[in-house]
Amino acid sequence: MxxxxxxxxxxxxxxxxxxxxxxxxxxxxxxxxxxxxxxxxxxxxxxxxxxxxxxxxxxxxxxxxxxxxxxxxxxxxxxxxxxxxxxxxxxxxxxxxxxxxxxxxxxxxxxxxxxxxxxxxxxxxLWCQGFSEPEAGTDLGNMKTRAEPDGEGGFVVNGSKVWTSYAARADMMFLLARVGGKGKGGVSCFLIPTDTPGMEIRPIAGVHSLYDFHEVFFTDARVPGEALLGEEGNGWTIVQTVIHFERIGAARYEKAGRALHHIVELLKQRGDFDDPVVQADCAIALAAVEAARLLTYQVIDGRVKDRDPGANTYIARYAMIQADHAVANLTSTYLPDLLVQGGDGHLRAQFNSAITAGLAAGAAEVQLNMISGRYLQLPRGA
Ligand SMILES: Cc1cc2nc3c(=O)[nH]c(=O)nc-3n(C[C@H](O)[C@H](O)[C@H](O)COP(=O)(O)OP(=O)(O)OC[C@H]3O[C@@H](n4cnc5c(N)ncnc54)[C@H](O)[C@@H]3O)c2cc1C
Structure with missing residues (x-):
């Protein structure tokens, strides 16, 4: 490499x-x-x-x-x-x-x-992702939204999605819906416009922003057959591919790293950076950022060489979460006054996205489960 x-x-x-x-x-x-x-x-x-x-x-x-x-x-x-x-x-x-x-x-x-x-x-x-449902986040195979064949080559969609980022202003949704089957079987992918009749998008206020999340309701929404991506009922294979791209798609380590440099500058300006404890905390955060960077580069290197990512994606994703948290913790520990409204926009933005880093694109604990099973080959429940 x-x-x-x-x-x-x-x-x-x-x-x-x-x-x-x-x-x-x-x-x-x-x-x-x-x-x-x-x-x-x-x-x-x-x-x-x-x-x-x-x-x-x-x-x-x-x-x-x-x-x-x-x-x-x-x-x-x-x-x-x-x-x-x-x-x-x-x-x-x-x-x-x-x-x-x-x-x-x-x-x-x-x-x-x-x-x-x-x-x-x-x-x-602009696209958005209609995967999660009220009872199907981590356990995506439990999704209930149904796409019933309408007998004319199309589908009728009923159900709801939740936590859908961007939905109110995106143009297209990559939707998962069940065409029969149970668990992961029957899951199908659809490419649909967000103004599809029968689709209602409602914003949900989040802890730090009014705009991140939406609920999306489908009531007899008609979707043409050409919106089906891949084979009917075989969407799980597509989901697995998507997940490998999505989990490391946003370079969280870089955002955390640049916020860290900004933090160090501010601490120097305030005369607080001479403290060896502060320096050690900043160094630990920097190590987390650089570890996440190299683990992500390892996945990209594999992609360039057409290698199966195996568990490397989950390891990189978990490292990104750690990096995001380490930098956000520095701000809340040493510069908490800058996290309030009217404080430092750059640090607020990094802190806000770090709050949800361990849940967005799959919970951190689930990444650990994947690493323990696929990388360390530990038995389930170990
Ligand atoms: C910022 C943000 C943006 C998002 N954007 C989108 C989007 O655009 N589209 C979309 O479809 N979804 C989106 N989501 C939803 C996200 O994918 C889900 O929150 C995530 O998959 C977890 O699902 P859940 O919220 O139902 O939590 P749950 O699945 O209920 O999990 C809650 C907690 O339970 C624990 N847990 C659950 N299962 C296990 C397990 N098997 N092993 C160990 N621990 C477990 C974990 O600690 C986990 O944090 C977004 C979420 C966030 C935070």
């Missing part, structure tokens, strides 16, 4: 940074502190994404035939590092480019590829 970036990687990062120079001066305080699903960020993202697309910056790592540049998977982690650590000005475009698009590429029909991939590559279409 070679950790040096090549010239194209360096040039790509520089181009992205040029684009990020255009963020408004009050970006962290006014925009990013409410999270990437806030109406302000989502509105801003529409214009920003179009500019990224004009310069072919959105999906360099995709094949040219779908709007990419045939570049390696390293480009995906570079854009993720730059954008996520800057408050994700693309909003949920990353969902499309990181996992919805790749899933469509792998499992979709040619017609689905033609219909959906350009919209992501051109930064026009």
């Amino acid at each position: 070679n950790f040096a970036w090549d010239e194209t990687d360096i040039a790509y990062r520089e181009e992205l940074r040029e684009m990020l120079d255009e963020l408004p001066a009050d970006w962290w305080d006014e925009y990013a502190a409410e999270g990437p699903a806030s109406p302000k960020v989502m509105t801003f993202a529409r214009g920003f994404n179009a500019k990224l697309a004009e310069r072919d910056l959105v999906v360099r790592h995709w094949p040219e035939s779908y709007g990419g540049k045939d570049a390696s998977a390293w480009k995906q982690i570079i854009i993720s590092e730059e954008m996520w650590s800057s408050g994700e000005p693309r909003s949920s475009l990353y969902m499309g480019s990181n996992w919805a698009g790749p899933a469509i590429m792998r499992f979709g029909t040619e017609a689905q590829k033609q219909k959906h991939l350009r919209g992501i590559a051109e930064g026009r279409v």
Whole structure:
């Protein structure tokens, strides 16, 4: 594994940074502190994404035939590092480019590829993820939302989803619904517009933002047959693929790392950094950030070499959660006055996303279960 970036990687990062120079001066305080699903960020993202697309910056790592540049998977982690650590000005475009698009590429029909991939590559279409339900989060196989065949090649969807980020302002949903079957059998994937009649989206206030979460209700929502991704009832294979892309798709270590540098600067300005205990705490956080970075790079390296990620994705994800928590703990311990409304937008944004890091994209404990079973080969219940 070679950790040096090549010239194209360096040039790509520089181009992205040029684009990020255009963020408004009050970006962290006014925009990013409410999270990437806030109406302000989502509105801003529409214009920003179009500019990224004009310069072919959105999906360099995709094949040219779908709007990419045939570049390696390293480009995906570079854009993720730059954008996520800057408050994700693309909003949920990353969902499309990181996992919805790749899933469509792998499992979709040619017609689905033609219909959906350009919209992501051109930064026009924002996706959201309709997986979790009131009784099916970690235990996703327990989902109850049903898609009944309508006898004419389409489906009628009834049920509800919860915690759906971005839903109110996204264009498309990657929906999981059950077409018969039990447990993981019968689960099917659908690609549907968020304005599908019979679909109602209601916001849920979260602990730190009014905009992150939604409930989505389906009442006799009619979905055409061409919205089905892959085979009917065989969606679980697609979910497994999506999970590997999704869990390390957002470069949380980079956001935590840049917040950590900001913390150190502030502690120095306040004259608090000379304390060896403070220095040791900052060093521990830095070690967590760099460990998460290298574990993530190990997964990307495997992706470039077409290797099965095995348990490496779960190890990297758990390390990212640890890094996020270590940096958020520094802020709450040494700079708590900056976490209040009107405090430091950058630190508030990192702290807010760290609160939910151990639950979003699968609970931390579940990552540990996967590591114990698949990596350490411990028996269940050990
Ligand atoms: C910021 C954020 C954004 C999200 N965005 C989306 C989204 O866009 N779309 C979407 O579909 N969902 C989304 N979710 C939901 C997320 O996927 C679920 O919260 C997650 O899968 C956990 O499910 P749950 O909330 O039902 O918790 P549960 O499954 O009830 O788990 C609660 C706790 O129980 C414990 N636990 C449960 N099962 C096990 C087990 N097998 N072993 C050990 N411990 C266990 C864990 O401690 C866990 O934290 C989001 C969540 C967050 C926090």
